[in-house]
Structure formats: C-alpha cells, structure tokens
Amino acid sequence: MTNTPPPFKAHESNEAWTPSRAAFREISGYCALSKPKLDALKPWLDEHAARFEEPRYIENDPIGVVLGYDHPADREIVAFLAAMMAWGRREIVIQKTLQLLEALGPHPAETLRHTNEEQWTQWFSSFRHRTFNVIDIVTFLRGLKGLLHKGGSFEDTWKECFDAVGQNPVDLMSEFQRRFRAAAEPFPKRTSRHISTPESKTASKRLWMFLRWMVRSSGPVDLGQWGFISPSQLRIPLDVHVGRQSRRLGLLKRKANDALAVEQLTAVLRYLDPHDPVKYDYAFLGIGIEGESL
Numbered sequence: 001m002t003n004t005p006p007p008f009k010a011h012e013s014n015e016a017w018t019p020s021r022a023a024f025r026e027i028s029g030y031c032a033l034s035k036p037k038l039d040a041l042k043p044w045l046d047e048h049a050a051r052f053e054e055p056r057y058i059e060n061d062p063i064g065v066v067l068g069y070d071h072p073a074d075r076e077i078v079a080f081l082a083a084m085m086a087w088g089r090r091e092i093v094i095q096k097t098l099q100l101l102e103a104l105g106p107h108p109a110e111t112l113r114h115t116n117e118e119q120w121t122q123w124f125s126s127f128r129h130r131t132f133n134v135i136d137i138v139t140f141l142r143g144l145k146g147l148l149h150k151g152g153s154f155e156d157t158w159k160e161c162f163d164a165v166g167q168n169p170v171d172l173m174s175e176f177q178r179r180f181r182a183a184a185e186p187f188p189k190r191t192s193r194h195i196s197t198p199e200s201k202t203a204s205k206r207l208w209m210f211l212r213w214m215v216r217s218s219g220p221v222d223l224g225q226w227g228f229i230s231p232s233q234l235r236i237p238l239d240v241h242v243g244r245q246s247r248r249l250g251l252l253k254r255k256a257n258d259a260l261a262v263e264q265l266t267a268v269l270r271y272l273d274p275h276d277p278v279k280y281d282y283a284f285l286g287i288g289i290e291g292e293s294l
Contacts, residue, residue, distance in 0.1 A: 031268045245287050
C-alpha cells in the first residue's frame with residue numbers, strides 16, 4: 001500500500017460506481033478536487049477503510065466495551081455513554097468508560113431504571129475525565145432515564161426524533177438534543193459542552209459516531225442494531241482529526257468543523273459511496289494511526 005494518495009489518472013470503468021457529472025456538480029463547491037482527481041482518490045480511500053474496519057480494530061476501541069454486553073437494551077445505554085466519553089486517546093476513553101460502567105453492573109439499562117440521582121451522585125462523586133465530572137454524568141443518566149421512561153427503548157426515542165423532523169437527517173441532532181436536554185432538566189450550563197444546544201449548530205461528532213455504531217451493519221465492527229435510519233443517511237463524525245485529514249486530501253474546503261462542514265463532507269463522501277458514506281471514517285482513522293504523509 002502506498003503512503004500517499006495516488007497520482008492523477010482517469011478512473012477505470014466500474015459498473016458498481018459510475019457517478020455522473022451532474023452528481024459531481026452538486027458537491028464541487030465543497031471539495032478542492034476536480035472530478036477526475038476525486039474519482040482517482042476513491043480506490044485509495046476504499047482500501048484504507050477496508051483495512052481498518054476489521055475485528056482487530058475492536059480490541060483498541062470503545063466499541064469493544066459495548067460488544068461485551070449481550071442484551072440490546074444494555075448495548076444502547078453502554079454505547080451512548082461510551083460515545084460521550086470518546087474524547088482523547090482511545091485507551092483512556094476505554095478505561096474511563098469501564099470505570100463508569102462498573103457502578104452500573106452487568107445490566108446497565110435495568111440499573112438505570114431502578115436507581116436515582118442520590119445513588120448516582122454517590123457512585124460517581126470522584127469521577128473525572130477531561131472536563132467531565134459527577135455533574136455531567138448525573139445529567140446524562142437523568143436524561144437517559146427520562147427518555148426511557150417516556151419512549152420505552154432508546155431506539156424508540158431516536159425514531160420519534162427522526163419522524164418528528166420528517167425523517168430529515170439534517171435536523172435529527174437538533175431534535176435529539178432538544179429532547180435529551182428537556183428530559184435531563186435541570187440541565188447545567190457546563191454540560192452543554194457535551195450535549196450542546198440545538199441552536200449551536202455544532203458537528204455533534206460523538207452523537208454521529210454513536211449512530212454509526214448502532215446503525216451500520218455491513219462490516220465486522222459496528223453493531224447494526226437499529227434500523228430506523230439507513231446507513232446512507234448517516235453523517236460523518238467530524239472532529240479536528242477528520243477535518244484536518246479531509247482538508248489535506250482536498251475533500252473539504254470549509255475551515256470550521258461545524259454542522260455545515262458535516263453536511264458538506266458527508267455529501268462528498270456520499271458521492272464516493274452513496275450507500276455507505278461514513279465507512280470512510282475508518283479511512284481517516286487509518287491515515288491518522290499510520291501517520292501517513294498526505
């Protein structure tokens with residue numbers, strides 16, 4: 001495998017992938033590449049995505065913690081909490097997620113339903129992870145419990161959010177943020193850095209990563225447990241790393257890592273794979289891990 005993107009050459013005929021010039025025109029304002037150059041980049045990105053989306057990836061990623069639970073209701077809760085902890089080095093994220101889950105026992109969903117804030121405050125009084133502390137954790141648990149009480153399962157809540165916005169992925173995160181914050185009232189200002197306000201138009205990286213885990217089913221890593229939304233409708237989990245790599249590759253012009261950048265980068269990735277654009281999250285991961293020169 002080469003360490004740099006391939007030099008420009010016309011893309012070879014591929015019956016499974018034949019994007020039109022009209023399709024490129026729709027996304028040409030978002031990326032810095034011509035159609036031939038973007039087409040030529042696809043095999044290289046596909047190779048990286050396939051190389052890192054494999055079982056060995058699980059060992060060093062928070063999703064491995066989620067896979068340690070068998071019941072779907074537990075996996076929903078564990079995946080959400082693990083995604084919220086996903087800030088910083090992966091080994092530290094795993095360590096902190098396991099620390100958080102230890103108090104919730106082997107069946108976190110049931111524990112959550114049958115415990116209260118006084119108990120949570122006692123359990124997590126000394127918990128620290130980056131800017132997270134007991135206030136944030138109790139707020140998360142209060143929001144989760146409130147949503148479970150209203151909607152039955154966590155997937156039910158997300159489906160209700162999706163239906164409420166006319167099944168428009170662009171507005172999905174804002175609707176979830178609104179409902180989660182309402183269920184978690186009183187919602188501390190400090191916790192907004194983790195579950196932001198709908199008006200902030202942030203990238204919502206950790207929430208989109210959570211949905212990638214729960215929805216994608218085509219590979220050996222993601223859970224594929226939820227079906228209310230198609231993998232083709234998911235958005236790329238955009239953080240500083242993904243933003244930097246995508247700009248170096250010419251896939252994204254926009255400088256800010258915000259909700260609009262998420263839409264623009266996802267549109268470019270959907271041009272490369274209309275059915276599964278967020279598979280390229282693994283390509284960005286691989287490029288970063290190997291420190292490849294772009």
